[in-house]
Amino acid sequence: MTRIAIFSDTHSTVGHELEGEALTAAREADVVIHAGDFTSAAALEAFREECDRLFAVHGNADSGAVRDRLPEARVLEEAGVRFAVTHRREGGEVGLSMFGRSRGADVVVSGHTHHPTVVDVEDCLLLNPGSHAQPRGHRPGFAVLEAVADGTGLEGEIREPDGTLVESFDVAGTV
Template sequence: MIAIFSDTHSRRSHELEGEALTAAREAETIIHAGDFTSETALDAFQDECDRLFAVHGNADEPAVCDRLPTARVVEAAGVRFAVTHRQDGGETGLAMFGRSREADVVVFGHSHRPTVVETDDATLLNPGSHADPRGNRPGFATLEERDDGALEGAIREPDGTLIESLEIRSA
């Protein structure tokens, strides 16, 4: 399983609970699209997750920014993920970011709004914020490999309530 998070915005912990915490503990790969806010939150995530691939966001303190890149590429389950916190230019800018990295999926954060958008270039996936939804539904995403090689997934609230289902096929 791949678990995807963003926008933790915490000064004290990872703020994971319910199915979000279970996913973080059980996933083979964890992707985080930034805004842990504090080193304490980043360290708490790293304590829960064996394979955390994260970027920093615009609200991260300097010590977090020093430890994490602005963007990265992660390959998992035969799919290429381009990860950023925020990209200027909206959906077009995100799609171009993904194309420049030959990505199947662009994982991003910043808006705190759980979102899946299919473009000609890549699937754009914002898991939302599991801890600080700011008027949106709290969210995180999980993806699991099917027998046919595609990834089947969902964005869920931390209590497990389904927000949106998705399917990803590598190019």
């Protein structure tokens, strides 16, 4: 069964800042997605050390060393679901939806706001896991998705680093 962990907005100069259930999720996931703003190469490398497969993009606060190593956007497919990943897009939900639509995505993963949110728009799901390290007035967050037993999509949750449930959601796969 596929397990995907999703993070964003680490904003660290020393490491990944993962703890509790967030650290467990990163270590146990088949795939980890990070929507940017590691800030430092040390934070990026710390994530890579914890994860078997890391798919990340750079954010607006990332150092030149991080920007040189990561794309601004990327697309990946896991468990029959197509993910489009970016740090942010101008135009809010409309801009993110257009970004996802142009890439045939079922889920658009973004960061930047530090606000954990799930918004179901007409043709895709917009997912911002929040920031597990610097919530900036919001609940700290990260997301975990697991394949549904019948292979029809994913069941997801946004959680706080201590494991407290913030929100549950489902993703139908189309790939």
